[in-house]
Amino acid sequence: MICEKLKKDEIVNILSSDDKVLLKELKDKAYSVKKELLGQNIYLRGIIEYSNVCSKNCYYCGLRKDNLNFKRYILDDDLVLDLAKLSHDKNLGSILIQSGELKSKEFTNKIYNLLKKINKITNEKLHVVLSCGEQSEDTFKKWFDAGAKRYLLRIETSDENLYKKIHPNDKTHSFKERIKSIEILKKLNYQTGSGILIGFPGETESDIAKDLLFLKNLDLDMVGMGPYVEHDMTPLFNEKNKFSRAKRFNLAIKAISILRIMMPDINIASSTALDVFNPNGRFLALEHGANVIMPNLTPLKFKEKYFLYDGKPGVDTMLDDYLKILEDKVSLMGEKICYKEHGTSLHFKKRIREC
Ligand code: SAM
Ligand code: SF4
Numbered sequence: 001m002i003c004e005k006l007k008k009d010e011i012v013n014i015l016s017s018d019d020k021v022l023l024k025e026l027k028d029k030a031y032s033v034k035k036e037l038l039g040q041n042i043y044l045r046g047i048i049e050y051s052n053v054c055s056k057n058c059y060y061c062g063l064r065k066d067n068l069n070f071k072r073y074i075l076d077d078d079l080v081l082d083l084a085k086l087s088h089d090k091n092l093g094s095i096l097i098q099s100g101e102l103k104s105k106e107f108t109n110k111i112y113n114l115l116k117k118i119n120k121i122t123n124e125k126l127h128v129v130l131s132c133g134e135q136s137e138d139t140f141k142k143w144f145d146a147g148a149k150r151y152l153l154r155i156e157t158s159d160e161n162l163y164k165k166i167h168p169n170d171k172t173h174s175f176k177e178r179i180k181s182i183e184i185l186k187k188l189n190y191q192t193g194s195g196i197l198i199g200f201p202g203e204t205e206s207d208i209a210k211d212l213l214f215l216k217n218l219d220l221d222m223v224g225m226g227p228y229v230e231h232d233m234t235p236l237f238n239e240k241n242k243f244s245r246a247k248r249f250n251l252a253i254k255a256i257s258i259l260r261i262m263m264p265d266i267n268i269a270s271s272t273a274l275d276v277f278n279p280n281g282r283f284l285a286l287e288h289g290a291n292v293i294m295p296n297l298t299p300l301k302f303k304e305k306y307f308l309y310d311g312k313p314g315v316d317t318m319l320d321d322y323l324k325i326l327e328d329k330v331s332l333m334g335e336k337i338c339y340k341e342h343g344t345s346l347h348f349k350k351r352i353r354e355c
Pocket of ligand 2 (some may be wrong): 055062065100
């Protein structure tokens with residue numbers, strides 16, 4: 001019987017299993033937990049890929065500073081405001097501003113001003129989620145005060161040694177600093193999200209099981225996690241991987257179900273990377289316990305320069321087309337898309353009440 005208090009060995013067993021009966025039980029349990037507590041509701045979060053300029057050099061990511069093979073951009077303020085307005089008009093409820101990590105004063109102020117303006121033009125009706133990397137407490141606070149209420153900062157892996165294997169071993173890529181940032185976000189009362197990369201070279205099922213328990217211990221409000229996908233211009237590209245692409249996809253889907261059972265009231269996003277390995281990947285994640293899906297709003301000419309990994313899905317899909325496909329698939333599942341709703345995490349609502 002799969003229950004909320006799963007132990008590490010049980011998680012490893014599920015992650016390693018091909019047993020159809022066990023996997024059906026996992027899927028059914030995860031979906032029924034989600035349905036019972038959060039209803040048959042799917043929340044939308046429009047992604048704006050704000051900038052591919054990054055000061056970091058993560059070994060897995062195509063945006064890393066040392067990848068000189070593509071043009072860098074930062075979106076104009078007017079374009080970001082148009083996209084925010086579009087999201088508001090289309091009743092998406094929330095947007096995610098995602099970016100390479102920059103810590104300059106200019107970047108801090110640009111995001112600050114954008115937050116202020118977005119709140120103004122949407123009457124504070126559109127919730128903004130930020131995913132702009134590690135920042136100082138002052139910057140996190142400044143952005144919170146300007147209206148950002150949610151922040152997503154993946155830990156990528158909970159094992160410090162593995163962290164060092166997939167990042168340069170220096171002060172700007174510090175495991176401890178990353179955890180400290182997540183703690184600061186929680187302290188500042190952000191709706192706090194984190195997540196992991198699943199199935200990168202050097203990782204085992206046991207590591208992923210530890211990651212899931214770690215995410216639970218962090219007591220997060222939201223989680224976004226997806227499979228590791230290769231990028232040929234990164235140092236990790238040629239590393240031997242225990243997991244085939246099919247295995248990584250299955251691990252990611254199983255991880256979503258396991259986490260839904262372990263953390264019933266959080267928001268779990270169906271990550272874009274799932275669609276690289278299976279065109280139906282993001283929808284399958286919804287059937288397995290995820291409750292947030294993220295249409296990409298970035299205009300094509302920038303979207304195709306925001307390449308974290310090879311084979312980025314939906315590069316040429318327009319928003320209206322994507323929403324139509326989404327509506328059809330979601331209704332087949334008996335679920336409904338919650339237009340106009342922010343989709344605030346239930347876990348966050350409880351956490352704030354208890355403070
Ligand atoms: N720069 C910020 C950061 O790293 O937190 C936010 C943007 S970063 C592109 C968002 C996420 O993309 C990372 O947390 C990482 O998990 C994911 N990512 C990067 N490279 C990837 C890859 N090769 N496969 C799958 N996900 C990847
Ligand atoms: Fe930069 Fe984020 Fe990519 Fe690391 S994962 S290189 S911080 S964009």
